[in-house]
Amino acid sequence: MDLLIELFSEEIPARMAAKAREDLKSMVTQGLVDAGLTYASAGAFSTPRRLTLSVEGLSSESRPVREERKGPRADAPPAALEGFLRSTGLSLDQLERREDKKGVATLYAVLEKPGRRAPEIIAEVLEATIRTFPWPKSMRWGSGTLKWVRPLHSILCLLSDESGAHVVPMSVDGITSTNTTEGHRFLSKGRFPVTGFDDYAVKLKRAHVVLDQAEREAAILQGAQNLAFAAGLELVEDRGLLTEIAGLVEWPVPLMGRIAEGFLHLPPEVLQTSMKEHQKFFSVKNPRTGRIEAFVTVANTETVDQGATILKGNLKVLGARLSDARFFWDNDLRVAKAGMGEWLEGLRPVTFHNKLGSQADRITRIEALARDIAPLVGADADVAARAARLAKADLRSAMVGEFPELQGKMGRYYALEAGETPEVANAARDHYSPLGPTDTVPTDPVSVAVALADKIDTLTGFWAIDEKPTGSKDPFALRRAALGVIRLVLGNGLTIGLSKLILSGFDKNREAVALINARWVEAGNPMTAVDMDPTVTSADLLAFFHDRLKVFLKDQGIRHDVIDACLALPGNDDLTLLxxxxxxxxxxxxxxxxxxxxxxxxxxxxxxxxxxxxxxxxxxxxxxxxxxxxxxxxxxxxxxxxxxxxxxxxxxxxxxxxxxxxxxxxxxxxxxxxxxxxxxxxxxxxxxxxxxxxxxxxxxxxxxxxxxxxxx
Missing domain, CATH: 1.10.730.10 (Isoleucyl-tRNA Synthetase; Domain 1)
Structure with missing residues (x-):
């Protein structure tokens, strides 16, 4: 037998679709198996308005179950005997009496449960799934009590075998199961019956609904690339955006528009981020110049004017968004060309952490650390210190205030506009890297010095105030910072002793903690002083690095015991050597x-x-x-x-x-x-x-x- 389930509702948020597919599949199939049914395969699908599950090779009924329970001794007190009878639902004359080798008689209950038909089980499992579905957010509507991510309109629940297709009878909060569904909201009219999954998928496509998320993604990507190629341009691929857009449309129709000339001077990152965050547009660049000159939007319908009206509306909204971005850019350039002093001063009242001071305090520490680290990585100490001084200035810019994900990237542009050298400007962009296991590792010596200083300051600072990761909790992303240090060292083949860097970071953070505590004392509200033994704390932080290194190297096929064997020897703070x-x-x-x-x-x-x-x-x-x-x-x-x-x-x-x-x-x-x-x-x-x-x-x-x- 084959089972087809569709839960049809108002639009499901795209970010919830992938997990919802997996939840539907796991909850239903596990429920069927727990009830004694077996199946050959299962697949889950979603569009903005439906969750679908197809189960193939489902058994027609559950197997009979024979369960034997050992009860009390035959001469047990009446209360114990009555409790056992209640738990089994049997009477005394239905129990079996058995004697062991010593002649002690014990009562046994033999419970036989006959097999149940699949429709009965399916109805119970599906209702339980719907009522307990783990949406991140759900809602009630009308006068019902059912909660769903958006109002649930219909339930399709169909069993098919050699004899034909049959609706599994069930009802949830007044919504009764049927064998019908409906197609695209605008390009299809009315509901239509289906006889199984293959018939369902074919009829949906005729009704302008592409059921498979992967198929929608492929269609969007191919269509967007074709539009860009035809115009002599190149699509800027974004897998995350592609997945999100495919979760927003049932019948994807890519359309390309041109960006007005007055916005083309904006940095590509600004145009790309603004269009992605506000409009869900793909960026299209000129491969010769690298400029973002066009965009691709994905409509959820076909129109008689081939999308001209849709593009006109999108261009109007996009113009307003990009006008804001141009305003931010122009105002930021004024501050940048004046040396960014206004932004640096603006970081003084911005608290980094109440025990570690402001962002300005932190920049001072990073600057001093970068000066210490520079000779170890082949960088000029003065240039590294200058880069560290300016690297976070863009945090006070209007553009980064609007798009925080552009921090660093905008810092590079502003540093160049301020007349700084490319080394200093690149350090502003690169010092946050690497942010993850696949992120690019900076290689320019100045960028490496500032990136290491930034991460060492973070780690030693939070270690100094005893704010370490615990279990799965890591609110200050210290594991990521440690991995960043490891990848910077290994990626650049640096032979430096981490212990020296850690002690340098602790020295600067101890001074900061002492100074901040003194300020609090003056204000009549002293903080609890941190009693820190630098040697012990440095060893603890180095051990944390070693734990992160084990995780990093495990992914590369090196066993933890091999690392332990090498860690036991002197020089284990030189990660490259290790x-x-x-x-x-x-x-x-x-x-x-x-x-x-x-x-x-x-x-x-x-x-x-x-x-x-x-x-x-x-x-x-x-x-x-x-x-x-x-x-x-x-x-x-x-x-x-x-x-x-x-x-x-x-x-x-x-x-x-x-x-x-x-x-x-x-x-x-x-x-x-x-x-x-x-x-x-x-x-x-x-x-x-x-x-x-x-x-x-x-x-x-x-x-x-x-x-x-x-x-x-």
């Missing part, structure tokens, strides 16, 4: 020699550790080859000497693959040694010498990574 070591170790463990050598190392470490604990001494005073008795023992001495000569310079040169390769040569000698040699010999001199030899194995291998932390 990752190189981890990558080499991960590759080594995937090689043929890796797992075998690891087992040999662990065997040596276990024997040595047990002997040291038993004897109360440390066997680390140097093994002597003159006490070697077997060829395998002498071969291991030679192999350890050769490996040490190779590993030591390789580690000094940070050539970790070479160090791992040298360590791999120990695999065969260690295996042969354990096969041919008794470690705990009767002769105490031989035993001591061999335990000291095991110490050499542990010491040499542990110089590359702490292999005791590797699992398996």
């Amino acid at each position: 990752v190189k070591r981890a990558e080499a170790l991960a590759a080594f463990l995937k090689s043929e020699d890796g797992p075998n050598l690891l087992q040999g190392f662990k065997r040596a470490n276990t024997i040595l550790t047990q002997a040291e604990q038993k004897d109360g001494v440390e066997y680390s005073y140097g093994a002597d080859i003159k006490f070697a008795e077997t060829d395998a023992e002498r071969a291991l001495f030679a192999a350890l000497d050769a490996a040490e000569k190779s590993i030591t310079p390789a580690m000094r040169a940070e050539d970790f693959p070479a160090a791992m390769a040298a360590m791999a040569t120990l695999r065969a000698p260690i295996d042969a040694f354990f096969t041919a040699t008794q470690i705990n010999a009767d002769n105490p001199i031989l035993r001591r010498n061999r335990l000291n030899l095991l110490h050499r194995i542990r010491a040499i291998c542990s110089g590359v990574a702490d292999l005791t932390r590797i699992e398996g």
